[in-house]
Amino acid sequence: MPFVQWDESMNLGKASIDQQHRGLFDLVNILYEAMGSKAEAEVVEDCVDAMSRYCLEHFRDEENYMALIGFPDLPTHKELHQAFMQQTSVLVDALDQGQSPFQEALFALVRWLDEHIRQEDVRYIQFARDNGLAAEPD
Numbered sequence: 672m673p674f675v676q677w678d679e680s681m682n683l684g685k686a687s688i689d690q691q692h693r694g695l696f697d698l699v700n701i702l703y704e705a706m707g708s709k710a711e712a713e714v715v716e717d718c719v720d721a722m723s724r725y726c727l728e729h730f731r732d733e734e735n736y737m738a739l740i741g742f743p744d745l746p747t748h749k750e751l752h753q754a755f756m757q758q759t760s761v762l763v764d765a766l767d768q769g770q771s772p773f774q775e776a777l778f779a780l781v782r783w784l785d786e787h788i789r790q791e792d793v794r795y796i797q798f799a800r801d802n803g804l805a806a807e808p809d
């Protein structure tokens with residue numbers, strides 16, 4: 672049973688972005704399992720690292736797309752992404768404090784991701800649709 676389950680209701684309708692969101696959830700599950708199996712600290716650290724890099728890449732792609740479609744709230748959305756990246760460093764700190772602080776930090780991160788997709792990412796997709804840009808290539 673995975674730690675977090677992807678939910679179809681999170682699909683935004685832009686394939687490349689949806690795929691990345693799903694990939695992020697997969698990484699969270701891999702990370703959770705690595706932690707639960709008492710894997711070497713380095714393995715878990717590598718997973719956290721991979722997730723941070725994946726997030727950076729995803730945020731960059733989203734920001735490029737928002738710039739491309741002229742989404743007016745791009746600066747605010749960018750700030751949210753930056754705040755999230757800080758949260759991943761909380762995860763790194765929690766690693767040193769043991770399993771339950773780490774799980775708690777991971778939960779917080781998943782909650783953030785879930786809310787961000789449903790409440791924030793959906794806004795630039797809606798903007799694209801409203802402006803007839805929904806068919807923009809991935």
Ligand SMILES: [Fe+2]
Pocket residue numbers: 692729733788792
């Ligand atoms: Fe996103």
Ligand SMILES: [Fe+2]
Pocket residue numbers: 733748752787791792
């Ligand atoms: Fe976003």
